């Protein structure tokens with residue numbers, strides 16, 4: 001635990017937090033301007049998020065949340081864990097922190113002008129390093145744990161694509177084995193890999209993909225939805241990556257996972273490609289938790305885009321205590337409820353109440369933003385305690401439940 005902040009620092013950060021919050025996006029933007037003057041620091045980032053401005057919001061949000069909770073920092077616990085896990089994925093190291101400190105304080109000076117007195121800058125500097133030390137300590141502990149584990153590694157490790165399987169019109173899976181022939185780290189089911197993809201048109205871009213198989217010593221599988229717009233990470237994987245292609249990834253990361261010894265029934269609730277971490281969890285449940293009551297509830301657009309249904313149903317059958325329900329929002333001509341899927345339309349909280357172990361279960365959720373907003377809010381309004389609601393979002397955390 002870093003040295004506690006002094007009373008003067010807390011008072012000064014508290015007093016200036018509203019002014020900083022009011023211009024946080026500008027400060028973060030100015031900060032990135034300064035930070036990216038260093039090419040080796042710029043290369044650490046994910047340039048698609050930079051292009052859409054998403055990361056600006058994520059870091060601005062973190063700074064504001066931090067300043068506003070300066071007297072009550074324990075509320076940041078889960079956010080610190082998520083940031084630390086993200087940083088592990090991007091291979092952020094202790095030596096990178098001074099660059100952000102310098103850029104952040106410079107940016108506060110740029111935007112606040114005369115209001116950024118020496119005292120204000122010193123207080124924000126101290127506050128930054130408090131949070132930075134928390135993150136660095138946690139990140140070191142995660143790295144130590146990964147390195148000590150069988151199959152663990154640091155930094156970027158090359159993997160060869162051993163299988164490429166079309167799962168639906170939108171989703172294709174890739175099985176990855178380490179080029180060095182060694183073991184892989186057994187991930188926690190629900191965690192993701194971070195890839196640096198060397199794309200021909202956009203250069204190097206970094207993308208996360210949830211691991212869609214149960215932990216084992218040999219291989220990871222990822223299942224990727226093709227997105228037509230954007231920077232093309234998913235198009236690159238679909239169109240240009242074949243069996244034999246080598247891809248580089250950092251070790252599995254993420255704080256969204258099935259506990260090692262689940263204590264309550266489980267509802268795995270997904271929309272679209274959000275099913276990938278759920279399939280990893282379901283495989284794990286089928287292998288290791290024969291007594292665990294499980295409901296796999298999935299919403300897809302239609303039959304042609306629906307992935308891995310046969311696999312999910314086979315796992316459920318083998319497990320014996322798993323129920324599966326699929327909903328199609330816009331069934332295709334050949335789709336028929338009762339034959340190709342279970343229900344037309346959207347999953348609802350009322351349906352979950354009536355058909356899953358609602359009162360007792362841990363809910364694991366992953367899907368597009370409207371899906372997450374509907375269920376994180378809906379479950380909690382229906383009385384599900386927040387510690388029973390776990391969710392992953394396939395973008396920066398602060399966007400998941402944003403308006």
Ligand SMILES: Cc1cc2nc3c(=O)[nH]c(=O)nc-3n(C[C@H](O)[C@H](O)[C@H](O)COP(=O)(O)OP(=O)(O)OC[C@H]3O[C@@H](n4cnc5c(N)ncnc54)[C@H](O)[C@@H]3O)c2cc1C
Pocket residue numbers: 048051052192207208209210211222223224225226227228229230231232233234235254273276277392393394395396
């Ligand atoms: C923890 C985590 C796990 C993930 N797991 C998976 C997974 O298992 N499977 C999976 O398929 N994906 C997963 N993702 C998402 C994945 O990382 C990529 O975001 C996704 O593949 C899209 O990347 P892309 O480069 O193809 O498109 P991007 O460049 O990221 O664009 C994505 C979408 O944003 C839109 N967009 C981009 N730029 C702009 C702009 N300037 N203005 C407006 N719209 C814009 C595009 O039109 C496109 O539809 C995960 C993400 C996270 C954070």
Ligand code: HEM
Pocket residue numbers: 041044045046047049050055058059062063082083086087090092096097098099100128131132135395396397398
């Ligand atoms: C106290 C210091 C820091 C804070 C508060 C912070 C905060 C954050 C937050 C909130 C996110 C988004 C997490 C999410 O999507 O859920 C993030 C991601 C990230 N951070 Fe940091 N960070 C800090 C230091 C650093 C440093 C020193 C670097 C490297 C120079 C760095 C590089 C990154 C990268 C590359 C990402 C992922 C970006 C993306 O999604 O495009 N961070 N950080």
